[in-house]
Amino acid sequence: MSENYKFHYQLINHPNKPYIIFLHGFIGRLDEFDEVIKLLGTEFSYLTIDLPGHGKTQVFGGDKYYSIEQTAQALINLLNELHIPKCFLVGYSMGGRLTLYMTLHFPERFEKVILESASPGLATEQEQLERIKKDEQIARKLSRCISKDEFREFLLNWYNQPIFGSIKNHPAFDRMLASRLQNQPLELAKSLRIMGTGSQPALWHKLKDNTVPLLLLVGHNDEKFININTEIAIKCTVAKLEIISNSAHNIHLENTLEFVQHIQEFLAI
Template sequence: MNQDYCFNYTFIGNRQKPLILFLHGFLGDIQDFSAVIDLISLDFCCLLLDLPGHGQTIVQQDDNYLLPNIAQAIIELLTCLQIRQCFLVGYSLGGRIALYLGTYFPQYFLGVVLESASPGLKTQLERDRRILQDFELAKQLESHELANFLQQWYNQPLFDSFRRHPNFSQASLRRLNNDPFKLAKCLRYSGLGMQPSIWQQLSSNQIPFLLIVGELDLKFVAINQEIANICSQVNLQIVKNTGHNIHFENPQIYAQLLYQFCNLQQH
């Protein structure tokens, strides 16, 4: 296995059942999908990991935070664990990685679930602007208390419904366990501006995609409607009364969508 990565990972659920790999979002960790896992673990084996820059995963060099390198390392982890094929679920940052994996390593996945995910920015100008924004945020992470950064981050309109959730404080507290300097590296190297655009590759997707977005998250509804118009094997689900973080805001509906999608691919 790749010595530049030491992934913190765990299996939850029935090891005899179909496997789902879950990839969390920025600021998250191995526990982020726990409410969904509780609902599906009798019928699926769930593989959870901390992405580079998060939780207990250790990364040796800065360029190993680049999205293509992370994707390659995840493939090597699956190979090491003797996992030939599985389902893949990714949220936000994890969704961008999942889309990259599904595009360039389709043979490893039975289907890919993309929650609030983006294929990247279309122009170099957009990417350059985003890189500047992410580098500025990275500086803030390195020079301010993490609690202050979290407050600023979750004050974005994108997270309005997440912030109103009764369990928001608990979820926010868990994010304080992350290392701000590693998070800063994640922003610099894994941010949206650094991500290679996958828009051109979408029309030739080889495996089924399930796109999940919240109806209150208008920006990502528009992005995913565009993805759905390009891809051939795609199912777009817009979940009512939710925003960017659907698996947290409505785990019951989320689990239901996973069941339907995974069962459909197996029959």
């Protein structure tokens, strides 16, 4: 394993069952998909990971190791160490961007891939620069969260964004918030600066060459990502788009049952 990472991960092995790797979104942790895994039960084996800047994972050697390129290679190294030569991959939001990057750069490692509320990055340099500026403002706010109360206030404002719909009214929101509060704001700020949407390389031009089957899941109330994923499906012939009812950006929390159903149907072998 790379000396630059000490990954915190959870491995659930059901003998002779294929592995699903779940990659969480920004401000998430490895418990992000616990309810999904409970419902999937013994159909699969599972690997969940705290991504750099999140949870208990530690990064050494400099900020560049928070980047999508370095993280992707480090995760492949982790799979090698765990003797997982091929698996399924599921990624949400930021984890979905990382998932797509890994799929396009290491296609031989993944049988099928599910992207939840994900994007291939921003297509133009101007869009990237504008997003980097916006993310820097958010990173500064995170860096000023000294107390738990300040961090909680940041999170409550974060989930007021239109893409999250009415998630704050969901019965599981408080539990999710409690998990998010276990992250470190300064580490999250690093992640946002270095692996944010503006900082990652655009992947749009690679979609046409992808041969790994993709399932694109987007929430019915997340218009921005419906548009992005409609475009992905047009450019990538092996991608299938499904719009999930009663949900916005965080489908696996808002409509867990339908999310699990789509995983089961798509990964059936």
